[in-house]
Amino acid sequence: MCQGKKRPVGSAGATAAGLILLFSLCYSSLFAAAPSSDAVTGAAENIRVVTSIEPLSFFVKRVGGDRVHVAVMVPPGANPHSYEPRPAQMAETAKAHLFVKAGSGIEFELAWMNKLIALRSTMTVCNASQDVGLREMSERNHGHTHEHSRSDPHFWLSPDNAILIARNVERSLVALDPVHADEYAENLRKLEAQLISLKREITRKLSGIKNRSFMVFHPAWGYYAAAFNLKQIAAEEEGKELTPKKMQSVIRQARAEGVRVVFVSPTFSTLQAETIAREIGGVTRPVDPLSGEYIANLRQATGAFVESMR
Secondary structure, X not given: OOOOOOOOXXXXXHHHHHHHHHHHHHHHHHOOOOOOOOOOOOOOOOEEEEEEEHHHHHHHHHHHHHHEEEEEEEOOOOOOOOOOOOHHHHHHHOOOOEEEEOOXXXXXXXXXXXXXXXXXXXXXXXXXXXXXXXXXXXXXXXXXXXXOOOEOOOHHHOHHHHHHHHHHHHHHHHHHOHHHHHXXXXXXXXXXXXHHHHHHHHHHHHOOOOOOEEEEOOOOOHHHHHHOOOEEEEOOOOOOOOOHHHHHHHHHHHHHHOOOXXXXXXXOXXXXXXXXXXXXXXXXXXXXXXXXXXXXXXXXXXXXXXXXXX
């Protein structure tokens, strides 16, 4: 089974801790007699799944099909670096059979995972990044090295890693619902074929591009860049606002690389990215690393990157 390990986390604030305590007390009696999540009871019962972020929900829906009910903790447009779950989401988690986490160091999970698991001790936890080789987060930016390297959490943006996510999800669903193992396996087979085709399609679209560098404000596209032999130039580091000195360094690098587009994530402020774009005579364009429409989103992002590199 794709079972995640619990890890100690720091406080997410007195208010949040109070809400968790309240819901733990409220739901402990309600779910004290709940059956173990080692198997879903009843052939007609859907598996209740919660994912930490929107991209993971895509894989659960595609592999689980009509046999899963999926909820997402960090909703579209919210920032996983700072999001705090709502009471209704904690209630949903308290009823879940399966929680699918990224397991790659996303701040939301570091702050909340153990607290959410405590709401239902029998809930299975699937680590979506199991078997994925995590990359270091942008070892070099603007001529200097990070003092504290850490893993890049955005592993799902590589189609090869997407296949591993789908396999991890399939294993967890089969463990919970072995009666429908063949159905999950067939759904996985179809999704893998689509992801392999997607990778080939993207490779073709990028094949004629000679200038293979693109600039993003938030460094979310490192796995994508590595998968397709591209160079991601990241403006900011670890979510920190650029100092004037770093801003000038980014602008100089952008000019040196011939950058004319600064890509921004919808969940982050675009003010500094717009300043960089003005200084280089360029523009900003959105690309979403957290879209739940995985295949369509990678196609759209590829089109935007190709246009910027021509």
